Amino acid sequence: MVLKLDLDGTVHNVTILARRPHLVLSIDGRRHVVEGLDEAGDGSRALTLDGEPVAFARAGSADGVIVRLGGRSFALRRRDAAADASAAGGGANVVRAPMPGTVIVVHKRVGDSVQRGETIVTIESMKLQMKLDAPRDGEIAEIAAREGEGFDKDAVLARLAAPAEG
């Protein structure tokens, strides 16, 4: 089973390879050995990670656990597999019309930089105004939508510039 753990906003894939005699984990493809998960005298815990002793403390929070390690705190949260499924499909370069309709407002211009979730166009169809948002961070390369004009389903209304490598 692959566990998806969110550590301060970054998701890591963790697989338990063995539980005995030591805990052996694969974290993002790298193998780690954890030994001797012990309670220390002051309520903190100690373990050996890949042969190195490590002291840490943990506390439950509403969202998961807070881990204190090496003088820093980390928020650790388990990612729900079902929740991940809805996040899939991002990263596209184009904003397409989900249904036929009319353009009400064009909010951005070519060359504007946008963040994921920022509204690029507002459309109206079936008595409902909907905001079409940027699928990812990027720069607007093309706006095909014109205010007041109609469009068909799947029409490209805006396009983002291809992301720079790296």
Place this chain on the structure above:
Amino acid sequence: MSRLQSSINTASADFRRNEAHNRRLVAEFRAKQEAARHSRPQRDLERLARQQKMPQRKRIEMLLDPGTPFLELSSLAGNMAYGGESPSASSIVGIGMVSGREVMIRADDPTVKGGAWYPLTVKKIVRALDIAMENRLPVVHLCDSAGGFLQLQSELFPDRYMGGRIFRNQSMLSKMGVKQLALVFGHCTAGGAYIPGLSDYSVIVRGTGAVFLGGPPLVKAATGEDVTVEELGGAEMHTSVSGTCDYPADSEEHAIEIGRDIVSQWDRLPRWEAQREAPEEPFYDPAEIYGIVPDDIKKAFDMREIIARIVDGSRFHEYKPAYGTTLVCGFANIWGFKVGILANNGVLFNDSSIKGAHFIELCNQNNTPLVFLQNITGYMVGREYERRGITKDGAKMIMAQSCSRVPKFTVMCNGSFGAGNYGMCGRAFDGRFLFSWPNHQIGVMGGDQAANTLAEVKANQMKRNGGAVDKGEIDKLWDETRKAYQEQLSAYYSTSELWDDGIIDPLDTRNALGVAISASLNAPLGEPGYGVFRF
């Protein structure tokens, strides 16, 4: 189940504007509700005091177990009828705890025309007894009514769901083993006399309580007999001679005390064991709902943000999240009770309709009650969608939903237009409870659409008749149509006509659903099975 991640910015201009708008709507609703509950002409209140009667709400307060919630239903029924002279449709209805049992309470309102039943009063009582039957809730009747409002008898007496239905429902309840108690504080005249007559138990207050088919004036007119109220149908006569009532009480307080003792004797029928976990408050502040629901019914919003402010811990297991995305489906808990939620995030397409039908089947198989959060402008129209079978896919959803064996609950969170109302468990589909938010609008189409359609028809008519198009007349027609539509589309009109079980403050949604789900567990699940799905 993981927590929904809210992406609402409470500092944004949109949020602030929506919040101001919705807070104003809720303030308006609260003011109307307050007036319906308490504002009465001074002379009516004085008459009540002279008769040594308690105000009707005081009676309910004394009847309820101290410190327990009372979910009042349809507090604004009748608010747009009869020139406003029948607040709450002259009747108080709600669910509360009496002697540790969940009961339906139904009370006449003697401060309005002597507690006379208007047509909408009858509709409200019939609905209360329907709820009692569907959820097997015992009923406590607080009787104090002059009888039917005679001027409007044709609207309250003869038809299937009018006066007689009250007594038919009472009989059915008794047959089902659901108990009823009548506390007779004032008069039970004509049909109203059957309320204690058909209750399993009845208590009558000496001096003020009376039960008779015809009161003294009617008897005088019919036979010439002179008779006093006490002789004709008072507490002594009925509890010692006729046997129509069971217990005489010295005062209203005494009657309530006897009533509570009667209820405490009732057996507790087995409740249906729903899947339940420890309840948890939503992680996100429900008050943020005000800033999320837009100030214009045309503007879309993400219903997940609403779900996050209703369900336990804001946790939601979304089903098929990447498919048919205009219908959000998933599992959550409310007051610990497991529910399956269907919420509109746009128009219903083929895929969203099929997903909805499938999810409803899963919930029926899993014994999970269904919660519908409506904000729907309809099923998608157009050539492409008809060719793909949008009608038969919508029919699948309606079939699965209609035939559901699990209890269903509907909240009108915003718009409810056209056939979308059907698929999403509108009033006709026997949901156990249906609540509306003050911003709710309902109709076969929107006001603008209706005005445009009729204006178009009128213009064509003028052209056909060879004349020029009279712009002034068209504009007048447009304005009038839109105005009439807007009035009838409003949540106040809807609740006035009892198309719902009451307007609620959006902040109360979680608790209203909690009480409703808990009440629904008194009834067993329905029979499994569906009709023929068109594939």
